[in-house]
Amino acid sequence: MGATKLSIHTREQIEMAQFAKVFAHPARVSILQYIASQDSCICGDIVDKVGLSQPTISQHLQVINAAGLLKGSFKGKTICYCLNVEKFRQMQELFNSYFNKTVASCCNI
Amino acid sequence: MGATKLSIHTREQIEMAQFAKVFAHPARVSILQYIASQDSCICGDIVDKVGLSQPTISQHLQVINAAGLLKGSFKGKTICYCLNVEKFRQMQELFNSYFNKTVASCCNI
DNA sequence: CTTTATCATCGTAATATTGCAATATCACTT
DNA sequence: AAGTGATATTGCAATATTACGATGATAAAG
Known part of the structure; x- marks a missing residue:
């Protein structure tokens, strides 16, 4: 075993996980920051x-x-x-919606 | 070879990645949803x-x-x-802040 | 003190991810 | 057609993740 069991999860949970995986590595966080920071979408410079x-x-x-x-x-x-x-905005909505729903009710110990 | 290079990334990028990793698996998305949905934080039921x-x-x-x-x-x-x-709210802030900063400027093709 | 219920930890197998060198591809130039 | 520059693909080694059975630890019940 070692592979994720997908069949037991909902489509929404899997979608969340797929998007989150993008940001689950600092290099990808950095790459997205860089791409967005450049008006002119330079490419090879990402490597440097x-x-x-x-x-x-x-x-x-x-x-x-x-x-x-x-x-x-x-x-x-x-x-x-x-x-x-x-797409990025859609994803942001998904995260925010999930976050807000999750923070709903909890025992306060 | 296999391990993430941490030294080349900023503290913020690493922090983002660490939080994102939590949601990068559908089981953890599901677990957090369940924990939050229960007023009385039941534990073993998560397994079922x-x-x-x-x-x-x-x-x-x-x-x-x-x-x-x-x-x-x-x-x-x-x-x-x-x-x-x-902590959850703090994380939500971090994500939102990162998302908003990232969607800043981009070439529109 | 023994049992029981509830979690955590250990050990292990299967698979995924990360990273790079080498190589291939592809468009443009000369 | 050959060369060049930019990116993708392949192949491989190292490490991380996912999942579970077996076992260990701990508190409450009997």
């Missing part, structure tokens, strides 16, 4: 900025992209990585 | 509710606890797992 090798950055970008949080043109010499702001 | 073995639930609880999100009396027959609402 974050301090990991190019293949490793590429791998992290795939994880972020798989969650639908990236947007832009992915072909050509200079690839433009942009934030998918719409 | 979530559908994983008792040791596995215990392991997940440790991860949540390590992030400081749990509170209560941890001794005796009936252990009372409660949400650390204060």
Whole structure:
């Protein structure tokens, strides 16, 4: 065993986990910060900025992209990585909604 | 090789990742929802509710606890797992702050 | 003091993640 | 067509995570 049991969880719980996984590594937190901080979505600079090798950055970008949080043109010499702001906002809503629901009632010891 | 490089990241990025890791597994999302939904912080029922073995639930609880999100009396027959609402709110603030900062400026393609 | 119920811990197997070197790909230039 | 620069893919080693059975610890009940 070692693989996550998905069948016992709800679609919402799995979705939360998938989004959270994006931020569950400091490199990806850093990458997203950098992408958003640049008006002109520079790409290869992420490698220099974050301090990991190019293949490793590429791998992290795939994880972020798989969650639908990236947007832009992915072909050509200079690839433009942009934030998918719409998706990002949706995710923010999901987190906030979950957080607010969770903080509902609790025994106060 | 396998372990996360921590030295190249900021304290904030690492903190974000640590909190996000809590929600990066559907079982922990489910556990937190359950704990918060019960006024009386019942404990062993989590095992029945979530559908994983008792040791596995215990392991997940440790991860949540390590992030400081749990509170209560941890001794005796009936252990009372409660949400650390204060810490939870702090975390929510951290996420919201990060999200809002990140959605700042981006090329619009 | 023994039993019982409730959790935690240990040990272990299966799988996933992280990171990099080497290599491939792909578009543009010359 | 060959070269160049930028990114993706592959393959591998090291480590982390997930899950569970077995066992240990502890408090309440008998």
